[in-house]
Amino acid sequence: MHNQDFFFQALIYLGAAVISVPIAKKMGLGSVLGYLLAGVIIGPFILGLVGNEADEVMHFAEFGVVLMLFVIGLELQPSLLWKMRKSIFGLGGLQVLITSVVIAAVAVLFGFRLNNAIAIGLILALSSTAIVIQTLTEKGLLRNVAGKSAFSVLLFQDMAVIPILALLPILATWGSNINLAESNLDKVTGVSSMPGWAQLLLIIGVIAAIIFIGRFIARHVFRLVAETGLHEIFTALGLLLVIGIALAMDAIGLSPALGTFIAGVVLAENEYRHELESTIDPFKGLLLGLFFISVGASINFNLFVEQPFKILVYVLLLIFLKFIVLFILGRIFKLRKGYDFLFAFLLAQSSEFSFVLISFSIQNQLFETQTAGILLLVVTLSMTISPLLLIFNDKAVRPILSRRENKQDFDEFDEINPVIIAGFGRFGLALGRFLLANKIQVTIIDSNPANVEILRKYGFKLFYGDVTRPQVLEKAGIEKAKMLILSMAEHEDALKIAKHVRKNYPRLRILARAKDIFHVFEFYKLHVRITQREMFNSATELGVKALVQLGFTRYEAYRAGRIFKHHEEQVLEELYSTWKEDEKEFIRETQRFSKQLSETLLTERNYTIHESDDAWDVDSARKESIESSSSKE
């Protein structure tokens, strides 16, 4: 019976996730919001499929956050972490401090007692690691300037949880008649019987042990297990490691998330890192999803219905205050050009740690049940709203900013060059260097300000601007230019620009980087006939090197590569005519087309690739001379 219950629960949670997340992603809402909505729908307020046990599920699922920090740690080499120390402690420290003070001050204005106000400030100052990191990963923003800053702040907050846990009981005794000695301070560390110095030693000892094991022992254990060839044992080991560390950290009163993060960083230079990452990843993803669902399910709508206006004001005020502090700090730490907004919107919610801290405060009799309930609701709602904030940023704030930039602090082009390169990432860089080396004057436009600044340092003349905007092209001197090279990675944008330019500047020559043959065909359709597939040449060149390693002579391999490339050009033309004919019913015809593609590939196999080098093959001449010499005899 108990089992059935469990499976029924699993059915509901998994079902909700499988249904709602793809829909949310399709609608451009991101997976976090999908999970949260799924939670709301199955929660007591709408379908009532899950009830109070959602809380338990949430506690269980918090382990997903632990796993997430472990995986993040794995991707962060210690040296990288060291480089981030300024933003972790500067930006992160200031954020926690200032936000706490501001929120506490406002709470006092709302009539809370000072000790409660301080606690509220500390609790709400934290932001959700789970939501933010998940969003950053999903949008590929982890390496983005704003993403990195957000990550630093989250890291500091994770560390700050520990002193906050220690502070809350003190706040509880302060201004009330409960004696400090009778409070639950011991619960903070769980090693109550020890004196303070011994606890400190213990903490240092455990962390040192994690680092020692991670550095010197883990590798051998991983190898031993990997040699068994049993993948599930490796998985078991990975989970064992994380759970073990989490428990150890819990026992000495440190945040499990922080502990596993340290372990992750220690293992970041381990050769089994990727293996470990890919084993932990699915667990992490599922548990995080579960966590978000349970957050959604635990929203207490009854409380909300009782005083909707008040709650709404609290939530919006919270987000507003956090946003303002974050935005100002972001500006101080040199985030500009939209990254300041992104950074502030990313972190403007409260954290899953807030749940822990609130329930801990209840145990310490710091809050009344009513206050705690409202706080929980505010935190949950702020988390639910936060994905919407990012959508708001994408859809409303960014377009306005980029429009304004084009009018105001948009880079002025001080020269008109015959060639304009749009997009200066890895592809554009190689291309631009090549043209510059041949003394071709180029105007380079890139829409990533970080890129622009770095490359400017190396002496490239780069201009910041969004090429999809017609004004930018005008300013870059497209009217006088002879050629536009679309080297950007944004394939759809490239087509859009090509279309616009073809229409308005028909005499301009357009060259384009293409993603794949279909992208090439789209360009052909716009009469952009000079394209280069971004991967094709590099792949073939590596193939040539492979042939050499397989025993081909260097020249034979080189010729094979040449022949293949020329053959491919012909195939491309043939396929294009097929594609063009079928274009109208292309979706229906895709199957037929891909069949044709595979047929072409098959005939290619029979097409002797060395055919054109036959003259070097002296077989027929040799045969004839043997025949003629034998006939003379």
Next chain:
Amino acid sequence: MKRILVIFAHPAIQKSRINQQMIRALRGLEWVTVNDLYDNYPDFYIDVIKEQQLLMLHDIIVWHHPFYWYSCPSLLKEWFDLVLEHDFAYGKKGTSLEEKDAISVLTTGARKEVYSEKGRNRYTINQFLIPFQQSAALCKMNYLPPFVVHGSYTIPPEEINNYAEQYKKLILSLRDEKLDRKKINSVEYLNELIENNA
């Protein structure tokens, strides 16, 4: 009327003074095809089948190139190696080029006197051209005397055009079959026949 295929090989046409003008003089002539090898095959990947088809469609084949190390630029040599296949150009079954005319058109930096027994190069142009002559013979083609522009380093700019015009005249008279066939094999260079005409 004869169809003429000019197979032109110059790896740095943008730097040449004479060849550029000579080739330009041929552009647009009817029945004359200019096949610029370095333009068509910059990566030395020669489309053998297309080249063989071109050869079969023409009656007179001209190998036009600067004289490098007493021979042709490397891409033209590659062309010989790959296009003139056994069973296509030579061998028992290789009769595709039979009876066609072949001509070398050269430019040399040195003056004509240098290409003589007593000159620095010790041999005449026709002696150096023996490999081309014999290649044509192997393919059962008639190898005519060459058209040569000597002293390209020292030709004054105003004279360059004369050579280009002579070249054009040569090609036209070959096309229109106006050259005296009997005379052709008695001259050292085809230049003589054109100059006499003019």
